[in-house]
Amino acid sequence: MQVDPFSPDYFMGEALKLARQAAGAGEVPVGAVVVCRNRIIARAWNQTEQLNDVTAHAEMLAITAAANHLGGKYLSQCELYVTLEPCVMCAGALAWAQLGKLYYAAADEKRGFSRLASAKGTLLHPKTQIMSGLRAEEARQLLQEFFGRLRNPPSGGTYV
Amino acid sequence: MQVDPFSPDYFMGEALKLARQAAGAGEVPVGAVVVCRNRIIARAWNQTEQLNDVTAHAEMLAITAAANHLGGKYLSQCELYVTLEPCVMCAGALAWAQLGKLYYAAADEKRGFSRLASAKGTLLHPKTQIMSGLRAEEARQLLQEFFGRLRNPPSGGTYV
Numbered sequence: 001m002q003v004d005p006f007s008p009d010y011f012m013g014e015a016l017k018l019a020r021q022a023a024g025a026g027e028v029p030v031g032a033v034v035v036c037r038n039r040i041i042a043r044a045w046n047q048t049e050q051l052n053d054v055t056a057h058a059e060m061l062a063i064t065a066a067a068n069h070l071g072g073k074y075l076s077q078c079e080l081y082v083t084l085e086p087c088v089m090c091a092g093a094l095a096w097a098q099l100g101k102l103y104y105a106a107a108d109e110k111r112g113f114s115r116l117a118s119a120k121g122t123l124l125h126p127k128t129q130i131m132s133g134l135r136a137e138e139a140r141q142l143l144q145e146f147f148g149r150l151r152n153p154p155s156g157g158t159y160v
Numbered sequence: 161m162q163v164d165p166f167s168p169d170y171f172m173g174e175a176l177k178l179a180r181q182a183a184g185a186g187e188v189p190v191g192a193v194v195v196c197r198n199r200i201i202a203r204a205w206n207q208t209e210q211l212n213d214v215t216a217h218a219e220m221l222a223i224t225a226a227a228n229h230l231g232g233k234y235l236s237q238c239e240l241y242v243t244l245e246p247c248v249m250c251a252g253a254l255a256w257a258q259l260g261k262l263y264y265a266a267a268d269e270k271r272g273f274s275r276l277a278s279a280k281g282t283l284l285h286p287k288t289q290i291m292s293g294l295r296a297e298e299a300r301q302l303l304q305e306f307f308g309r310l311r312n313p314p315s316g317g318t319y320v
Contacts, residue, residue, distance in 0.1 A: 048233065052227055052228070052231070052232070052233055053223075053224050053227050053228075053233065054223065054227070054233050054234075054253060054256035054257045055215070055220055055223055055224055055253050055256070060215055063213075063214065063215055064213050064215055067212055067213050067214070068212070068213075071212070072212070073208065073212055073213065073214050074214075087252055087256075088248060088249075088251070088252035088255070088283055089248075089249050089250075089251075089252025089253045089255070089256060090249075090252070091248070091249075091252075092247055092248035092249025092250070092251075092252055093214060093215050093249045095248070095249070096214035096215070096247075096249060097214045116276060116283075123248055123276075
């Protein structure tokens with residue numbers, strides 16, 4: 001079956017590819033793409049280890065890259081696809097960016113922004129639409145495999 | 161009266177200098193320094209306009225710079241001094257960084273992280289100590305002057 005290259009399914013697939021790239025580099029596997037008028041204008045994956053920087057989540061890097069591409073700070077005409085529910089930091093950044101629509105795959109019950117939703121709404125900008133669960137199983141599996149390997153490294157060695 | 165160069169008052173004064181630098185560059189005047197064992201290891205000011213990036217708050221840039229200096233991601237042995245109460249994004253980043261102690265000057269009733277405190281605690285790391293109000297009047301005045309000028313530019317022109 002061919003995947004429509006302009007479908008949410010396709011774009012989340014691109015984010016999943018980036019998450020796999022993160023895993024290959026020893027990073028918690030999370031990938032993100034920013035789409036504007038059916039075009040991917042930014043791609044990023046979690047680089048907190050490589051950049052030695054807690055702020056280097058996939059979403060943060062994608063926001064910065066997308067703004068560079070657009071020459072403007074606001075992403076109200078854009079969608080962000082990310083393989084894991086954004087944390088509080090990333091949700092705060094997406095709020096400042098006035099993101100048009102957020103698609104996330106796997107939920108993050110411990111660190112996800114949506115546990116902080118209140119009667120006043122979520123941490124996101126009030127105009128941001130939210131769609132969750134798209135290709136969630138693949139994203140979750142990637143994360144589980146990654147953390148499984150950390151606990152039981154195939155070489156029999158240990159990680160510090 | 162001489163200011164003790166190892167006092168919170170002194171370090172907040174340094175953050176205020178950076179906030180003035182931001183104002184001079186047309187940025188919302190917020191400055192931040194990271195202190196580790198009585199030494200300033202990172203200085204930053206808000207650069208969202210210059211960098212065209214909503215993530216370029218003073219605190220975010222200071223966290224990244226401090227981690228670069230230390231060669232490690234965590235700031236549990238550090239203090240961050242910032243002239244305005246951190247927003248949700250910055251609080252989320254400070255939580256990931258496991259900041260030791262946060263000093264902020266002026267409160268931000270609209271965007272500040274503390275309005276989202278719950279029975280479970282604030283958005284910060286549970287071990288982060290918080291001290292607010294230090295030199296708050298100076299920080300607030302800087303912000304008021306900045307926004308006052310935006311509304312009533314001295315040239316009589318208008319800002320878009």
